[in-house]
Amino acid sequence: MAGPSDNGGWTHDGGSSDDLPDLPEEWGVIVIPDDLSELSDEVDAVRAELRLAAEPTRWRRFANRPAMRRLRKVTTAAVRAPVLIISMAVLVTVASLFASAWPGPPRQPVTQRTASTTEDHLDTLPALELIGPDGQTVPLRGQLPAVILLIDGCDCAGLVSDTIAAIRPEIAVVTVAGTTGAPAQAGTPPTGATPQAQGKTVRVLQDPSGSARTELKVNKADGTAAALLVDKSGAVVRTFPRLASVDAIRPDLARL
Structure with missing residues (x-):
């Protein structure tokens, strides 16, 4: 045990x-x-x-x-x-x-549009030749700065006279009508480049081919005038596809 x-x-x-x-x-x-x-x-x-x-x-x-x-x-x-x-x-x-911070594709600058300008306007006045009262060709850029008024099909005698009165002496007024045989508007001289009594210069030109509005990129004649304001370097300061009164261009005349 x-x-x-x-x-x-x-x-x-x-x-x-x-x-x-x-x-x-x-x-x-x-x-x-x-x-x-x-x-x-x-x-x-x-x-x-x-x-x-x-x-x-x-x-x-x-x-x-x-x-x-x-x-x-x-x-x-x-x-x-x-x-x-x-x-x-x-x-x-x-x-x-x-x-928001990631860089995207560059945006194209937006061009501000106004009611009195066209979408496709000129930057520089083209070297266009028209016909003077004596039948000779006259360069549109012959005297700058200038206010170019396209008055074909327009009863614009008052507008032309008011424009001549509103501009400074060194600015020329160029009127462009549709046919060589058309009578000159009231208030314009009978010659192509005649100094006026008030010290202003007016050129009366004709556009027998009817291509001026196309070359200057303004609307077709519709009974109103069209206007281009061109400075002494040939740059188009402002384009008015329809112009009824000189008051519309007064603010831009100081830029010529």
Whole structure:
């Protein structure tokens, strides 16, 4: 019969006192590693089981109630929705900032249009030759600066006279009619370049081919005059496809 030994051990059937009883078979094979740190996962699992097995506190019992669990679920869902909305708003804002700061294709400058100018106007007066009262060709750029009035098909005697009175002495007034045989308008001299009594110069030219309006890019004759204001360098300052009164060109005369 086994009994305790002098050193506190047990003997079994005459065996050594250091022998220990066998472990239960249901434990299976137990392997003790050389490095005890390999058992950290098992230690954590045992500690978790011990915490769950411990008697819950009053707060834990209150928190584990079904009503509180439902409240936690509702609160979590309610918090996630605003966070998602705020995140989407931040992403959209950042994308908009990048889109506005990203350099795009250069934009063409927009040309301001007024009611008195044509969409396709001249920048420079062309070297157009017309017919003077004596039947000789006269260059349209013969004397600049000038106010060119196209008066074919127009009863514009008053407009011509008012224009002559409104310009400075160094500015010429050039009238262009449609046919060589057309009578000169009242207020214009019978010659192509005759100094007037008031010190103004007026040129009376004819356009028998009818191409002047096309070359000068103004509308076809419709019973009103057309006007071009040209400075001394030949640049077209302003184009008036329809002109009924000298008051419309007064603000631009100072630019010639």
